[in-house]
Amino acid sequence: MAISINGQDYPLPADPRTSLLDFLRREAGLTGTKKGCDHGQCGACTVLVGGVRINSCLSLAVTHEGDEVTTIEGLGTLAAPGAMQAAFVAHDGFQCGYCTPGQICSATAMLQEIAAGWPSDATEDLDAAPALTDAEIRERMSGNLCRCGAYPNIVAAIRDVAGAEA
Amino acid sequence: MRPFDYQRAERFEHAAQLVGEDGTRLLAGGTNLIDLMKLQVETPQTLVDIGRLSLGTIAEEGDGLRIGALATNTATAVDPRVRRDYPVLARAILAGATQQLRNKATTAGNLCQRTRCYNFTNIDQPCNKREPGSGCGAIKGIARLHAVLGTSDQCIATYPGDMAVALAALDARVEISGERRSRSVRLRDFHRLPGDTPWRDNVLDAGEVITAVTLPAPVGGIQLYRKVRERSSYAFALVSVAAVIGIEENRFTRADLAFGGLAHKPWHDPRLAELLVGSEPSLALFDKAADLLLEDARGYGENDFKIPLARRTLAAVLCEATGVEP
Amino acid sequence: MSVHLKQDKPDTRNVLDTMAQGVIGADLPRPEGLIKVTGTAIYAAEYRADGMLEGVLVTAPVVRGEIASINEASVLGMPGVRAVISDKRMTGRPAQGTAGEAPFQPAREVCYWGQPVALVVAETFEQARDAAKRLALDWHGTGDAPLDPEAAETEKDESTRKGDLAHAMAEAAHTVDVTITTEGHASAAMEPHAALAQWDGRTLTVHASLQMLKYNRAELADSLKLEEEQVRLVSPYVGGGFGSKLGISQEVVAASLAAMQLGRPVRVVMSRQQVFQTIMRRSETRQRIRLAADAEGRLTGFGHEALVSNLPGEDFAEPVLQSSQFLYGGDNRLLKLDLARIHRMTAGSVRAPGEAVGVQTVEQAMDILAEKLGMDPIALRLRNLPDAHPAKGTPFSSRKLAECLEEGAKAFGWEPRPRAPRHTREGEWWIGTGVASAARVHAVVEAKARVTLRPDRTALVETDMTDIGTGTYTILGQIAGEMLGLMPDDIDVRLGDTDFPPGSGSGGSWGAPSCGSAVFLACEGLRKDIARRLDIGTDDLTLKDGLARWDGGETALADILGGEPLDCIGHFEPGSSIEDATVSSFGAFFAEVAVNRWTGETRVRRMTGAFGIGRVLSARTARSQCLGGMTWCIGNALTESLMFDPVDGHLANCDLAEYHVPVHRDVPALEVLLLEERDAAASPIQAKGVGELGLCGGAGAIANAIYDACGARVFAYPMTPDRVIAAMPDI
Numbered sequence A: 001m002a003i004s005i006n007g008q009d010y011p012l013p014a015d016p017r018t019s020l021l022d023f024l025r026r027e028a029g030l031t032g033t034k035k036g037c038d039h040g041q042c043g044a045c046t047v048l049v050g051g052v053r054i055n056s057c058l059s060l061a062v063t064h065e066g067d068e069v070t071t072i073e074g075l076g077t078l079a080a081p082g083a084m085q086a087a088f089v090a091h092d093g094f095q096c097g098y099c100t101p102g103q104i105c106s107a108t109a110m111l112q113e114i115a116a117g118w119p120s121d122a123t124e125d126l127d128a129a130p131a132l133t134d135a136e137i138r139e140r141m142s143g144n145l146c147r148c149g150a151y152p153n154i155v156a157a158i159r160d161v162a163g164a165e166a
Numbered sequence B: 001m002r003p004f005d006y007q008r009a010e011r012f013e014h015a016a017q018l019v020g021e022d023g024t025r026l027l028a029g030g031t032n033l034i035d036l037m038k039l040q041v042e043t044p045q046t047l048v049d050i051g052r053l054s055l056g057t058i059a060e061e062g063d064g065l066r067i068g069a070l071a072t073n074t075a076t077a078v079d080p081r082v083r084r085d086y087p088v089l090a091r092a093i094l095a096g097a098t099q100q101l102r103n104k105a106t107t108a109g110n111l112c113q114r115t116r117c118y119n120f121t122n123i124d125q126p127c128n129k130r131e132p133g134s135g136c137g138a139i140k141g142i143a144r145l146h147a148v149l150g151t152s153d154q155c156i157a158t159y160p161g162d163m164a165v166a167l168a169a170l171d172a173r174v175e176i177s178g179e180r181r182s183r184s185v186r187l188r189d190f191h192r193l194p195g196d197t198p199w200r201d202n203v204l205d206a207g208e209v210i211t212a213v214t215l216p217a218p219v220g221g222i223q224l225y226r227k228v229r230e231r232s233s234y235a236f237a238l239v240s241v242a243a244v245i246g247i248e249e250n251r252f253t254r255a256d257l258a259f260g261g262l263a264h265k266p267w268h269d270p271r272l273a274e275l276l277v278g279s280e281p282s283l284a285l286f287d288k289a290a291d292l293l294l295e296d297a298r299g300y301g302e303n304d305f306k307i308p309l310a311r312r313t314l315a316a317v318l319c320e321a322t323g324v325e326p
Numbered sequence C: 001m002s003v004h005l006k007q008d009k010p011d012t013r014n015v016l017d018t019m020a021q022g023v024i025g026a027d028l029p030r031p032e033g034l035i036k037v038t039g040t041a042i043y044a045a046e047y048r049a050d051g052m053l054e055g056v057l058v059t060a061p062v063v064r065g066e067i068a069s070i071n072e073a074s075v076l077g078m079p080g081v082r083a084v085i086s087d088k089r090m091t092g093r094p095a096q097g098t099a100g101e102a103p104f105q106p107a108r109e110v111c112y113w114g115q116p117v118a119l120v121v122a123e124t125f126e127q128a129r130d131a132a133k134r135l136a137l138d139w140h141g142t143g144d145a146p147l148d149p150e151a152a153e154t155e156k157d158e159s160t161r162k163g164d165l166a167h168a169m170a171e172a173a174h175t176v177d178v179t180i181t182t183e184g185h186a187s188a189a190m191e192p193h194a195a196l197a198q199w200d201g202r203t204l205t206v207h208a209s210l211q212m213l214k215y216n217r218a219e220l221a222d223s224l225k226l227e228e229e230q231v232r233l234v235s236p237y238v239g240g241g242f243g244s245k246l247g248i249s250q251e252v253v254a255a256s257l258a259a260m261q262l263g264r265p266v267r268v269v270m271s272r273q274q275v276f277q278t279i280m281r282r283s284e285t286r287q288r289i290r291l292a293a294d295a296e297g298r299l300t301g302f303g304h305e306a307l308v309s310n311l312p313g314e315d316f317a318e319p320v321l322q323s324s325q326f327l328y329g330g331d332n333r334l335l336k337l338d339l340a341r342i343h344r345m346t347a348g349s350v351r352a353p354g355e356a357v358g359v360q361t362v363e364q365a366m367d368i369l370a371e372k373l374g375m376d377p378i379a380l381r382l383r384n385l386p387d388a389h390p391a392k393g394t395p396f397s398s399r400k401l402a403e404c405l406e407e408g409a410k411a412f413g414w415e416p417r418p419r420a421p422r423h424t425r426e427g428e429w430w431i432g433t434g435v436a437s438a439a440r441v442h443a444v445v446e447a448k449a450r451v452t453l454r455p456d457r458t459a460l461v462e463t464d465m466t467d468i469g470t471g472t473y474t475i476l477g478q479i480a481g482e483m484l485g486l487m488p489d490d491i492d493v494r495l496g497d498t499d500f501p502p503g504s505g506s507g508g509s510w511g512a513p514s515c516g517s518a519v520f521l522a523c524e525g526l527r528k529d530i531a532r533r534l535d536i537g538t539d540d541l542t543l544k545d546g547l548a549r550w551d552g553g554e555t556a557l558a559d560i561l562g563g564e565p566l567d568c569i570g571h572f573e574p575g576s577s578i579e580d581a582t583v584s585s586f587g588a589f590f591a592e593v594a595v596n597r598w599t600g601e602t603r604v605r606r607m608t609g610a611f612g613i614g615r616v617l618s619a620r621t622a623r624s625q626c627l628g629g630m631t632w633c634i635g636n637a638l639t640e641s642l643m644f645d646p647v648d649g650h651l652a653n654c655d656l657a658e659y660h661v662p663v664h665r666d667v668p669a670l671e672v673l674l675l676e677e678r679d680a681a682a683s684p685i686q687a688k689g690v691g692e693l694g695l696c697g698g699a700g701a702i703a704n705a706i707y708d709a710c711g712a713r714v715f716a717y718p719m720t721p722d723r724v725i726a727a728m729p730d731i
Ligand SMILES: Cc1cc2nc3c(=O)[nH]c(=O)nc-3n(C[C@H](O)[C@H](O)[C@H](O)COP(=O)(O)OP(=O)(O)OC[C@H]3O[C@@H](n4cnc5c(N)ncnc54)[C@H](O)[C@@H]3O)c2cc1C
Pocket: A039, A040, A041, B025, B026, B027, B028, B029, B030, B031, B032, B033, B034, B035, B069, B095, B096, B097, B098, B101, B104, B105, B106, B107, B108, B109, B110, B111, B112, B113, B160, B161, B162, B163, B204, B208, B209, B210, B211, B234, B235, B236, B237, C657
C-alpha cells in the first residue's frame, strides 16, 4: 500500500519512525514542506491530509497508508501558481520564505473551514456562521509562526484571496 | 526515537489485548506521544495505532452526549450539539493548541496528554514523573508552569490541557474498557494528584482503553471558559477557569467551576458550589470563593503569581457571568 | 574592469535620483517570490548528495566540565551507525559575527549546559537521532560555574563620563532614576541551523544556512586548518538569521569534519532544542537610567548604566548604550557598561544588538519624566534633541527624528497631552497609548559585487552576499536596474556563494548600504565605459529601457556591447565619511494597547512606526523589514524571555512552545511611514540600514501605553500578566 502525495503514489517507508514530514522531504523529495521545530510548535510543516490541515512532523508516515496528502507543491507551480501563492507574492506575505509553504497550506484550509462554519477562539457567537474578519484570520493562522514578522502582509494576502472567492 | 514495533489495530479487541503488554502504547492522534517519543521521554517497544478504529462517533445517549475516544478535538468543537448545549466545552477546546493540532488531537489523547513541565520533557534532567526516584528538577528550578494546589514533595507538575477543565465543570464521565472489565469514572476523578507516585497521571490501569467521554443532560446556564496565557493564542494556560453558572432572581442556582493550570488535574472543589449556590452574587462573595479555592495554595517562587492570578481570573469570570461590576 | 571607492566624503551627488529608469525605491515584488511561495526555493538541509549520511549532535548535560571519555562502543553497534566524531577541531561555540577565525575549540571543554561535544553519524536520520541520545559520556567538573549575572564577577567594558551627573541630579528640578531589566532573547529563526558538507579530497563544499559567507569561509577554514581557497560555502536561501547565523556554528564544523573523515557527504541539522541551547542568545540586561531636567524639561543630566553577561573568553558585550550616546542631550553624562562572566550559552548578536533592549528603557524613563513635568511626551523629546553628538561633538549626517515624531503622531492620531493613566476603559480592558523614539547606529563594511551587462538586454549581479529575508535580491536588482536602464525583471541577481565576489554579509543592517554601494559602483563603472564607447561624458548618458540616449542620439545597449558581455566589479570600503559625522537611523513608534483589568493580559491593538532610513531602495521590502521589527517589539515587550535554571544553568524553555515568539493573533494592523531622506555620509547611495531600526525602542512605546492604559509602571521586560498585575493599582 502507498501514500498518495499530490496525486502520486509513494510506497510506505521501511522505518516506522519516519514522520510524514521527513517522508515528504526525504523519501518523496518534496522539500517545499519545511521543518521548523519537529514538535508541533511552529506550523512550518503544515500539509493537507484529505483536505484537512495537520502538522506533518507529529504524524508517522506509516499511519497515512491510503491517505491523500497535498503539499505546497500540489497547490501550484512556478508556471501556474495557485491563487494563494500569487497573493502572497503580491502582498509580500513572506520574507525569508521558510514559514511560507506552511502558511499557504494553512491559509488554504482555513478559508474552507470558515466556509464550513467552523468556529474559532475568536468567534463571538458559537451558533452563528463565523465572519471573515481580521481577528478571525489572525486566530486561525496562529498555528503558523513567522519570525520574520510578515503577519500583516499574510492577512492582507488571505483577505485578497477570500475577497476574490466571495 | 527508539525503534518500535508498529501495529495497526483493526478491531477494538485487538487493541485492548495488545495494550495489556508491557512497553506498549496506544497511538491516537499522536500529537503528544510522537512529540515525547522524539525526545525519548516515551520509549514504547510496541505502538498500537488505534487511529482507524471506529471510536470517533459523537452521538446522543440518553439525555446526554457521548463523544467517542477518537473524535478529534475539531469534530467535538464544531459539533452543533456541543456548541449549543455545552458551549464551555467548545470554548475550552478552541482555546487550546491550534487548528492543525486540534484536527489530529483526539478526546482520549487529550485527556491523557502529559505535563509540559520543562524537566519532564528533557531527559537530561531529574524528574520523578519520568524517572521515578531521580528527584524533581522543578521544585528548586524553573516552576513557572507549575502547580500551586495539590502538589507533593515529589512532583509539582500541572495537567496542561483545556478540554478536560470544561469536562470537569460539566461533570462528564470517562468510559474505560479493559480486557476484563469496563468501567466509567467521573472526569473529576480521572486525573490524579502526584503524591508519592507522580509517574501515574490518571487512574487508567495497564490494559485499559478509553472508549468515550459522556456528558450529562444539558444544563444550560451561562457557560464560560477563560484562559489566561502569555500570548494571545498557541500557549498553554497559566490559569484557566471553566464555569457553568445558573442565576435566578439574582441568586446562584448553579456554580460548577473547574480550574486549569493550578494542579496535576483539572481542579474542582465542591465547596465552591456549596458556598455560591443560593447566595447573591457580589464581589465580596467572589473573594470568599477565592479564599476557599486557594486556602491550601502554595507557590514555589516562580509560580507564586498563580495564586493572585487565579483569584482575579475567578472574579473576572464570575463578574462576567453575573454582571456584577467591580 | 573594477571600481573602488573608500568613502571619505559625503556623496551629495544623489546619482540614483538623476537616473531615468524610475525603479529605485519602487514598490515592486521580490524576484524570488514565486520560488519561495511554491516551495521550490532550496534551503541548506534540502540539497541532496549521493551516499549522504546523517549526523546528529550530542550535547553535554553539564554546565562546566571536561569530557573525559566518549564511549563510542555504546552506539557503534546500533543499526546504521557509521561513526562517532569527536575530533579536537570540533567547536563548542558559534563564532561571533565578523570573527573571521575559528570559534572556541575544542568542544570537549564544556562551558555551558547543552554544549555539543560529539557527532553521531548514521545512514538515516532516525538511526542517528536515536544513537545520539544514547551515546554515553563521562566527564569531570572543572571548577565553579557562576550562573547568576548579579552575583558574578564583572569587567568594565565601556564608559563615557562628562561633567558630574550626581551633581546634576541633586540640582535638577525633576529627576528620574529607574532600574529596568530585560531577559535573554533568542533569534529563533524559523529554519534551524543546518549544513551539508561534501569533501572531494581537496575542496570542501558546504551548503549551510549562514548570513556572512566571506567571514564564515575564513572561520570554517581556520577551524579545520584548511586554506580558505579549499572551502566553498553556498547559501542562496536562508530561512531567517537575526544574528544567529552571523558566524559559523557547531553543525557546520561537525558536518565538515565528518565528511572529511568518512569520505561521504554528511548532513547535520540541529534540532530546535539544540538551536536554543547552543546558538547565540541576547544577554539579559539590568539597566539604570537617570535623567535630570530643569523646570522646562531640558535635560541637564543623562545616565545609562547596564550590566550584561557573556561566557568567559567572549569579547562581545551587548552594546546597550550605543544610541544612548547621542539620542538625547544633557551636559552631565555617565554611560557605563559592565560585563558579567557566567556560564550560559554564548551571548552574541541577536537582531539589533544593543538598541533592541537599550532604547526602550530610556524611552520609559522619558515617559516618566514627561509625566513629572506635566508635558506631552513628544514635546519633551523634541526639546531634548541635541545639535550634535553630546560627547564627541560630531554633527548628525541626517536625522529625521523630529519629523518622525511629528508625522507619526499625525498618522497615529496621537493626542498631545500630559499623561494621566486610566482614562479609557472598554469593558474589562483599559485602553492607552504610548510613544517612543527609535534609533540605531549606522554601519557599513567592505563589499564587492560584480555586475555583467549582457548583450541580450539583461544584467547579472553576483556577490556572496546573502538574502535572509531582508530583500537583497530585490534591492540589488532595483539598484542595478536604475543605473543600467533595465527593469529589475531583467536583472539576474545571484547570491550566497563564495565563488562570487565577497560582499558584506547580512548583519548589523549594513547589507543594503554596503552591498548596494558595491553594485552601484560597478554600475557606475559600466556607465563610464558605455559613455567612453559612445564618446560622450558620463553625465550626458541616459540609460532607459535598454537604450542609451544622449543629447542628439540614441542606440540600443546591445549594439554598444557588440555582442560581448561587459562586466565590472564594484568595491566599496567605508572611510572617514562615517567617522566625521554621527550617522544613525532614527524613527518613532506609537502603540495603542488594551490591558485586562483582572488578568493583566496586554494586547497591542495598533501600532505606527515612522522611520528615516536614508534612501529607500525598495518601498516594499523596506516596509516589510519594519513590520518585522515592530513584530519583534511586541515579543520583546510582552512575551519573550529565556529562562535559565538557577541550579544547573540549563535553558528551561528551549523550544517554540515555551519560548513565546509572537503569533499572528498578537500582531495587529501595523502602519509604517518611511520618510524621504538622503544621507550622503552613510553610503554613496545615501541609504542607511533598515533591518533593525524597527525594533529599537518600540517595546518602550508599548510599556508606556501599558502605563497610560492601567497605571502599571512595569520595570521588567517582558511584561507578562503576572508582572502587570503586580504593578497595577487595584482592578
Ligand atoms: C505545541 C502544542 C501546543 C498545545 N497546546 C495545547 C493547549 O493549549 N491546550 C491543550 O489542551 N492541549 C494542547 N496541546 C496538546 C494537544 O491537545 C494534545 O497533544 C492532544 O490533545 C493529544 O491527543 P492525541 O490524540 O494526539 O494523543 P496521542 O499523542 O495519540 O496520545 C496521548 C496519550 O494518550 C494515550 N491514549 C490515546 N488514546 C487513548 C485511549 N483511547 N485510551 C487510553 N489512552 C489513550 C496515548 O497512549 C498517549 O499516552 C498542545 C500540543 C502541542 C504540540
